[in-house]
Amino acid sequence: MKGFSKRLAHVQEYYFSQKLKEVAKLKAEGKNVINMGIGSPDLPPHRSVIEALNTTASSKHAHGYQGYQGIPALREAIGQFYQDHYQVRLNPDSEILPLMGSKEGIVHVSMAFLDEGDEVLIPNPGYPTYAAACKLAGAHAIAYDLKEENNWEPDFEALKALDLTKVKIMWVNYPHMPTGSRGSKELFQKIIQFGLENDVLIVNDNPYSFILENEPKSILSISGAHEIALELNSLSKTANMAGWRVGWLAGRADLIDAVLKVKSNMDSGMFLGIQRGAIAALSLGKGWYTGLNEEYQRRKMLILELASLLDLDVSKGAVGMFVWAKIKNNQSEIEFVDRLLSEKYIFITPGSIFGSNGAGYVRFSLCVPEVQIREAIERIKSI
Known part of the structure; x- marks a missing residue:
């Protein structure tokens, strides 16, 4: 070889x-x-999630290929989840893309928007997969500082001082992993404003919004986010379903469609039983x-x-x-x-x-x- x-x-x-x-x-x-x-x-997971999986798996019609966008009932359940918990209205037909875990979505987003030589803003410290996906796409990762004295939030003056002409994506993650900084709507407003002013796609990775947090937040609730932001989310932590690999990407229809073009060449759809279990998990009170x-x-x-x-x-x-x-x-x-x-x-x-x-x-x-x-x-x- x-x-x-x-x-x-x-x-x-x-x-x-x-x-x-x-x-x-x-x-x-x-x-x-x-x-x-x-x-x-x-x-x-909750027993209703297991029951939904078992019931579906017992059906002789459950074992074929599924659609790349998930069944409509799953997208509708995600949309209702966003309405109920984040006060965000999404179109289930065009603004939600179920994923086999949000980790794969990081790679899909990178492949959909990055070309060789493009640049990406990566939080330091932050989830290592952001940088790995950037490099796999042939782009250049630029670390931006998060420091304890600034509550692990971006220094926007330092960001504005950078040459941003080649920057296409900024990864953010609040509540933040690994530090646990919870973020705020005020922080999200600053991030969205930065994206709008510099034509940078903001991608918020949001799997921890319910863990020890009484006020779950989505960056998509911020005015202007529809124009410049996507959000990854997951049932791995909130519903104890890490091994089930259920996540999704939410945002503007044309951005979702771009990611779908990558995803549809990478998998053949999520098992129906897992989708039914996810629907049950999304309805938990x-x-x-x-x-x-x-x-x-x-x-x-x-x-x-x-x-x-x-x-x-x-x-x-x-x-x-x-x-x-x-x-x-x-x-x-x-x-x-x-x-x-x-x-x-x-x-x-x-x-x-x-x-x-x-x-x-x-x-x-x-x-x-x-x-x-x-x-x-x-x-x-x-x-």
Whole structure:
């Protein structure tokens, strides 16, 4: 063979793909590793979601190819979800595109709008897939700073000082991963205004808007967003359906249609049973989110105790599925994480995998049962 694609030279294996091999090796050796690294919900979906899947899977008519845009009932359920929770009105026929998880949507958006040589604004720290998708599309990633002293929000004066002539996309993500900065309508207004003034497509990645957040927000609720913004969303975190791979893209019809051209060449539609389960999940009432957040709040209080025992400073007022903590005394976050894994068999995430501004920080996932968090606390107390 004549070798691999040149684009692979610019894309590394995902950190968790590598690190989980090490965790698996330790487990195979009999070590009881407590994994606090990944945001994969350990709680089950609502029983109505499972019932919808099972009922549909039992039908002999459920197993053929499905449409690339999902069944109309799913798009209508997403539209109603946006109306009920975000006060955003979407046309289910043209402004909603179901996806097999929102992660694939990041690549689809990049392939639909970027050409070689284009530039993309990527948050630092931020989800590594934004930069990876940009590079796969042949574009150039430009990191923009998010810093604790600015509440992990963009410095718009610094952004305006950049040469933006080649910038096509700006990725934003509020509530923010990994820091938990909740964002606000005022912040969204600034972001939309920046996009309009500089002809930059704004894409908000919004999977955490219900986790420990009483006022879910969508950037599409902001005046002017229809002209310049798209939003990715997902049931992975809000409905405990990460492995089901159900997400969607919402926004202006012609922008959605452009992404559909890419998507329709990448898959053959979502299994009908999963779509029916997603419809059930989208109809869950406020009681579901209240119960979910009560569980996450109990876990968070224990994680905060653990962080205190580890002599870490935790950002206050954060939301979402993680606890973001600062290491004292200028210790290396990589060494801190590796030592915790090798000595106490507790795995957490080094902040630097999310960008250079994550150096000196670590991230804990709330997707860990209370009993395991208590066990981690006892292990640290035994130091």
